[in-house]
Structures are given as structure tokens and as C-alpha cells.
Amino acid sequence: MDFVQVSKTVLFQGTRPEDAEAMLKCLEAREKQFQKDETIYYVGDRVSELGLVLSGSVLIENDDLWGNRSILDRIGPGQIFAETYACVPSEKLLVTVTAAEETEVLFLNVGKILRVCTNACSFHARLIRNLLTLSAQKNLNLSRRIFHTSAKSIRGRLLSYLSWQAVKQGSREFDIPFNRQQLADYLGVDRSAMSAELGKMKREGLIQVDRSHFRMEE
């Protein structure tokens, strides 16, 4: 395994490669390879290990009762998945995780991470801190999404999201990291209806739009 690579992941950042190596031993991490479209975790599973993507990528998907699959997220190299469930092992997965391509995953038992290592492996603290930070950040992302989708109208949702972006980027003029379809999915609305609403807002002089570039008027 490439410990330099591991030490640069979101979970291990701040550790040195040789520390990462020691930690993986101590944590009895196991590595596994998946073929494209292979399922890694099934909806309804209970899990106690988080997954760290070493190469390739995995899809977090919502397969509903009628067989419709919608993709919620894509996790690439250096990112982790299922960490929330692994922190609360009693909860069943609401999602399915599959390999988007040929993928190598490193599984880490969160229980072991949390238990203070008897070998006085001091890096656990760092790992736990990283985990907490990641969890908190995810939390904020989820809260924000709920926030921006709490308005009933498309316009309300757009204004909520765009105002936040303006504040965040510290300017009335800014770019957003979504195309139209992605923004519509994020806000939970129909793309064409959203497009129409953006057009109306433009005509009313509320905003200026060009592709992913926006400007909020007074």
C-alpha cells in the first residue's frame, strides 16, 4: 500500500506516512478491490467500518422500492464513505454503495479508531479529530441543503441559495459550482421550471445570469 497517499487523504491528513503505516497496522485495516457495478454496501446493512477510497470511485445511491436508482454522491480517491453509519452502528443504511469503476477500498473499523489504542498509538487522536471535523462539515452541508429547500417556491429556494452564495463569496457577483440540472437537483425542483423562474427573475431585474455566473441586484 502507498502510505504517502494514505497520509494525504481527508481522514489521515496531518499524519506522516510512517505514522499512517503504524496506524493501519494497529487498526487492522483491510483492503479490498471491487469491479465496476459491484455492490459494496447494501441498503439496510448495518456497518461498523468506514470506507476510504484508494483508487477509482464509488456511488452513493438511493434505490427505491420501485427500482428507480438516483445517485446522491460520488466519492473519489482520498475521500471516505459510510463514516456516519460506522459511528452509529445500530442504524441501517438508507443508501446503497456501489463501485462506479474498478475501485480499491480500505476499510477501517470506527470502533477501533475510537477505542484508545493500547500500544499508546498517539495518532488516534489526530484521526478522531479529523473524523469529527469531517462529520461536522457534512453536517453543515446537510443543514444548508435543508435550509435552501425549505422555501415552498422555486424562487424562494433560488434566492435562499443565491443569497448565501453571495454572502459566502463576499460579493454580489459570483460563480456557482453547479450546472442547471445539478442546481435543480440540489434545490429539489424541475430543471425547466427553474430555468423559467430564472428568466422571470432576470426580466424583473432581480438578478443577472450568464451560465453559472450570477449577479444579485439591490
Next chain:
Amino acid sequence: MDFVQVSKTVLFQGTRPEDAEAMLKCLEAREKQFQKDETIYYVGDRVSELGLVLSGSVLIENDDLWGNRSILDRIGPGQIFAETYACVPSEKLLVTVTAAEETEVLFLNVGKILRVCTNACSFHARLIRNLLTLSAQKNLNLSRRIFHTSAKSIRGRLLSYLSWQAVKQGSREFDIPFNRQQLADYLGVDRSAMSAELGKMKREGLIQVDRSHFRMEE
């Protein structure tokens, strides 16, 4: 301060009162009292301390640009608030926190919790673990809410929520912890429209309902 009480809070659970006492010293916790309606944290603030409610309760509210205030949550004795923001101190608060009544709050600096205590105060580990578990649980709650509100129709949202309750409670027949208004708020729909939809589903033989008691038919 009552250390027995503190040791029983969500954050300190699993510690002994005498440990809690040592930890509070070590963490330089500060206690503060608020009058009813006094603001504790303002929207837009950046914070590095989480709040532990010792007595009374606080409201987490969303005050929008037009002055409408909607209450997102109420945090009572033994519960914590602003912990997510305190874990990511660069993020501005999306909400305002006010005292719902006369309230005592203990403020704890998360940075200090995360830094390993030089006094080899071993209880930090416990605290951090509790914090991580709380964060993960909150995460799951938020994810679930997004899940249940991702359907476009009222019926879809109801089925998503009710099916989940049935699975969670391991029975087609179960009670939910909401009244109609609360459920409507949770699902982000109009109460009367939801009531109508429940009636229709009842007539179609999909469900049986009596107050907060539900039964899902095959």
C-alpha cells in the same frame, strides 16, 4: 456547579462527576446566565464554543430577511447546541440562538476539547467520542429528513416517512412522534393538504390511520 448533573449530559455521559469537575477546569469552561428572549448567538456569528444547557432551554431559530422567525429546534437541559459550528469555526451561523426562558449555559471551547490536554487529562478522549457520536447522530437525522422530503408529492413524502417508521419499529402498525402540524412541518408540506392526502390514501386502502397511530396495508 452541579457536577453530578453535568456528568449525565449528552456530552459528558460516561464520565464520573469528579472527572467532569476536573475536565471543566482543564477546559476553562465558562458559565453564563441569560434572561428570557435574550440572544445567545446571532446569525452570521462565527463561534468556537459549543453551549451546554444546564437549566432552562434555548431556541434555534431561522430569522429570515423579512423578519419572519421560524423555530427549528428547542434545546433543553443536558443538551448541546452550536457544536457543529464550533467544530468548523470558519463557518458563519445560519441560525440565531435565543433563551426561551431564564437559562444557564455552560460554554466549552471545542478547540480546547480537541487539543490533547497537557495534564494528560484522559477524559478528553471520552468527550471527543461523545461529540463524534452526537455529530454522527445529527447527521443521520438530517439525512433522513432530506430523504423523506426528496419526493415531489405529498404522498411520496408520506410513504417515505411512514415506510421508514414501519421498518424502524419492525411492524406495519406503529405510532409516530408527531401530530399533524409537526409532521407537515417535518415533511415540508401544508398541513391541510397533507390531511387530505392521508384521507385519500385511507380511502384507497393504502393505510389505516387514527391520530398518530398508523397501519400500512400490503
Next chain:
DNA sequence: ATAAAACAGTTGTTATAACAACATAGGGAG
């Protein structure tokens, strides 16, 4: 340079939910 694919905007129709206003039922308190 051209074809193909992805992206974005437009329009008309239809389905659906919000909203408002009211009706009814339940559950205390006296």
C-alpha cells in the same frame, strides 16, 4: 470543420399543492 452530445431556455398543458375558510371531533377544566 463537422457531427454529436450535453446544456440551457421556451412554451403550453396538466397535475398538484398551497391557501383560506369552515366543520367536526376530542380532551381537559370547571
Next chain:
DNA sequence: CTCCCTATGTTGTTATAACAACTGTTTTAT
């Protein structure tokens, strides 16, 4: 018991968004 208050259900109207089908535009690949 009956009055009151709250929770819940009902209905009709209106506003709004979804949906489908299409056009035009930009990007990418060859």
C-alpha cells in the same frame, strides 16, 4: 355535563410547479 380550546378533516379556489416536447446554443470529440 358542557364549555372551550386545540387538533384534525373537508372543500373549493387559486397559484405554482411538474412534465413533455421542442428550439437554440455551447462544448467535445473526431
